[in-house]
Amino acid sequence: MTLLDIHNLALSIHGTPVLKGISLDVAPGEVCGVIGESGSGKSLTALSAMQLLPEGSDCSGRITVAGRDVLSMREAEICRMRGADIGMVFQEPMTALNPVQTIGHQVAETILIHEGTSRSEAMSRAAETLARCELPQSRFPLDRYPQELSGGQRQRVVIAIAIALGPKLLIADEPTTALDVTTQAEILSLLRRLVEEDAMGLMLISHDLAVVTGLADDVVIMKDGEVVERRAARTLHRDMTHPYTKALFEASGHQPDRTESRIEEPLLKVESVSRDYLLPRRSFLGAHPKMRAVDDVRFEIRRGECVGLVGESGCGKSTLTRAILGLDPVQEGRITLDGQDVFAEPDVRRKMQVVFQDPFGSFNPRHRVARLVSEPFHRLNRAATADEVDEALTSVGLAPEDKQKYIHEFSGGQRQRIAIARALIIRPELIILDEAVSALDVSIRAQILDLLADLSVTYGLTYLFITHDLTVVRSIADRILVMHAGRIVEQGTTDEVFEAPRDAYTRRLLDAAPKLPV
Amino acid sequence: MTEEALFRAALRSRNLVVGNLLAAAFAIGALLSLFWTPYDVTELAIATRLQAPSAIHWFGTDHFGRDILSMIMVGAQTSIAVAIVAVGIGMGVGVPLGLAAAARRGSLLDETIMRGNDLVFAFPSLLIAIMITTVFGPSALNAIIAIGIFNIPVFARLTRGAALPIWTRDYILSARVSGKGPVRISVEHILPNVTNLLIVQGTIQFSLGILAEAALSYVGLGVQPPTPSWGRMLADSQTLIAIAPHMAMFPGFAILLTVLGLNLAGDGLRDLLDPRIRNAPP
Numbered sequence: 001m002t003l004l005d006i007h008n009l010a011l012s013i014h015g016t017p018v019l020k021g022i023s024l025d026v027a028p029g030e031v032c033g034v035i036g037e038s039g040s041g042k043s044l045t046a047l048s049a050m051q052l053l054p055e056g057s058d059c060s061g062r063i064t065v066a067g068r069d070v071l072s073m074r075e076a077e078i079c080r081m082r083g084a085d086i087g088m089v090f091q092e093p094m095t096a097l098n099p100v101q102t103i104g105h106q107v108a109e110t111i112l113i114h115e116g117t118s119r120s121e122a123m124s125r126a127a128e129t130l131a132r133c134e135l136p137q138s139r140f141p142l143d144r145y146p147q148e149l150s151g152g153q154r155q156r157v158v159i160a161i162a163i164a165l166g167p168k169l170l171i172a173d174e175p176t177t178a179l180d181v182t183t184q185a186e187i188l189s190l191l192r193r194l195v196e197e198d199a200m201g202l203m204l205i206s207h208d209l210a211v212v213t214g215l216a217d218d219v220v221i222m223k224d225g226e227v228v229e230r231r232a233a234r235t236l237h238r239d240m241t242h243p244y245t246k247a248l249f250e251a252s253g254h255q256p257d258r259t260e261s262r263i264e265e266p267l268l269k270v271e272s273v274s275r276d277y278l279l280p281r282r283s284f285l286g287a288h289p290k291m292r293a294v295d296d297v298r299f300e301i302r303r304g305e306c307v308g309l310v311g312e313s314g315c316g317k318s319t320l321t322r323a324i325l326g327l328d329p330v331q332e333g334r335i336t337l338d339g340q341d342v343f344a345e346p347d348v349r350r351k352m353q354v355v356f357q358d359p360f361g362s363f364n365p366r367h368r369v370a371r372l373v374s375e376p377f378h379r380l381n382r383a384a385t386a387d388e389v390d391e392a393l394t395s396v397g398l399a400p401e402d403k404q405k406y407i408h409e410f411s412g413g414q415r416q417r418i419a420i421a422r423a424l425i426i427r428p429e430l431i432i433l434d435e436a437v438s439a440l441d442v443s444i445r446a447q448i449l450d451l452l453a454d455l456s457v458t459y460g461l462t463y464l465f466i467t468h469d470l471t472v473v474r475s476i477a478d479r480i481l482v483m484h485a486g487r488i489v490e491q492g493t494t495d496e497v498f499e500a501p502r503d504a505y506t507r508r509l510l511d512a513a514p515k516l517p518v
Numbered sequence: 519m520t521e522e523a524l525f526r527a528a529l530r531s532r533n534l535v536v537g538n539l540l541a542a543a544f545a546i547g548a549l550l551s552l553f554w555t556p557y558d559v560t561e562l563a564i565a566t567r568l569q570a571p572s573a574i575h576w577f578g579t580d581h582f583g584r585d586i587l588s589m590i591m592v593g594a595q596t597s598i599a600v601a602i603v604a605v606g607i608g609m610g611v612g613v614p615l616g617l618a619a620a621a622r623r624g625s626l627l628d629e630t631i632m633r634g635n636d637l638v639f640a641f642p643s644l645l646i647a648i649m650i651t652t653v654f655g656p657s658a659l660n661a662i663i664a665i666g667i668f669n670i671p672v673f674a675r676l677t678r679g680a681a682l683p684i685w686t687r688d689y690i691l692s693a694r695v696s697g698k699g700p701v702r703i704s705v706e707h708i709l710p711n712v713t714n715l716l717i718v719q720g721t722i723q724f725s726l727g728i729l730a731e732a733a734l735s736y737v738g739l740g741v742q743p744p745t746p747s748w749g750r751m752l753a754d755s756q757t758l759i760a761i762a763p764h765m766a767m768f769p770g771f772a773i774l775l776t777v778l779g780l781n782l783a784g785d786g787l788r789d790l791l792d793p794r795i796r797n798a799p800p
Contacts, residue, residue, distance in 0.1 A: 356692065
């Protein structure tokens, strides 16, 4: 018997069709992976099963959960079903938990609502559930608040809430997208263990082929609100027939063509740089304790190189970026670009630019593209000419007419192109790419990587590519620096680091990274 | 959103349309009174005093025989002028202070500005007004200054609060990479992104300004006779409320409807300018 059976589901929101004829099923103990890029309708499919759809939605077709028809249920029945029969894990563990309630309270709440047990019993069951999710009472008492936990620990609490009532079906929507690679591996193995122990069905939604194929039994691939292909995960890479699936695979392992144009002349030199942060005082008159975010970091980037700086969140890579850009002072050490100190001679900063991760937060929503793109000209104390704006836009594959538009008229990939145009317009020598492709879908990411490779040849650019994603740096970087707890723990050419990592931390990173079957 | 779409959305918002119509009615009355009023408000006509509303005097007359409709029209001038200048002072001083505090968050400057705000906030507005008028004597100008000072911390705090999250955005970092300093970033990037909030708060402070002016005039610290003012008309009517209730009713309604209209308009503007609320179904 199948647990979740979706048959010919169609959904329209305010009259716009969003899902067209979706069919999929999940059996007990089975992991069904749903893969798709943003806008493919994968989350809405999951929300349909729980009837948590936005206003103005119109669902047709058939959805049964454990043999019961969801679409004909009354609201009260659906409420009983949510949590008790279906548990849900969300992407963002920061916002899925209520910051003013303790974790024990939040887990116990589900039990109290559905089973009407006494508070103390609910709390003791919450403790058991948290322990099952590897948050033992000895180290994580029930009265902790979410902000006292790390991202991975929070996600365990979210999972504990989802499985507290022993649901038959668990829906996990991008459960590890917001997490670091090593944490991601832990959460995935936790999910796998829970599914096996409780013989739950798991619907795992993700944009990441490697994550899904590593965990799922069956894989469903969605595009534009339709299921384009369904295969066994283990043999997907051999059996796939649909061109979109093949394109996804190709994009995930995409290697942009790069011609090496390295010159043995250092462009950026970071010499034993350290940066301390002052933490809040512990007592009224006490001194501020210090936190060393960047600790004795030294490396060189040669002209024309693409260097990848890899590290997990909190390792100090953002602090280092800001120091290189000359935005925050350092306590020790020297950073020079083209022989000039970035702090003592701020003029040299015109030779570097930066592209950020978030294609939505990187632009002032109230300015037109022409103004956004020409902002770096402030450094040159003159305005950009129309030709310069046109050329920058053309060089990243946009049309000169686009300069009259506002940023919200562009997609995520186009915005990232605009960010690159902005970085490129004053012809810098070094571009720092701070997680510049992490928020993009794989197919768009492949295009942007190609664009970056082309531009580096055309304009003789040097890249410092900062990311947590090993697969991305592998495809584009010549050399790799691995950063951990404020220090560079390993550096070497890409092949050296990937084939023969010397540092224990690098090996852990590499092991944790989900891999595509070859 | 284009201007046209914004305009159409504005027409759909009931709050905004009703609020604007109410506010516009008083603005038109005030403008008209600059050139013409039904009767001269400085002319006393004791013979026709305390008349109830009629075809000749629509809103009746007061205890000196002055036409109440004319007085309300001229009073609207006072109210609007006081409120505009007071909001202007509040914004003109408060917004730059708030921007500066946000640009140098956590610094001594920030602390000084915000603690100064707290100090002003700690005094009730009426108390400040009484203080100022006791020192400098009651007049319209002093009322304006008193209300304006009370508006400064409102705008400073609002601006700082709204600016802080914008300072953490990547486009600010990117502007800093382009070498822009805090003043330039505040003007180019922060200010345009907090304008919506400021407009909405401005509308609400405007209505509070009208209330404050009425309150000051009521206790005799605002506009001085013979210039008519809604607050003083209320004060005058107090002893006569049993024989001439219309004397209290019409200025009372004038205050009520203007403040209501401006608050509705402020609410409507907030809904219209906030994309999160705007896109939600009504």
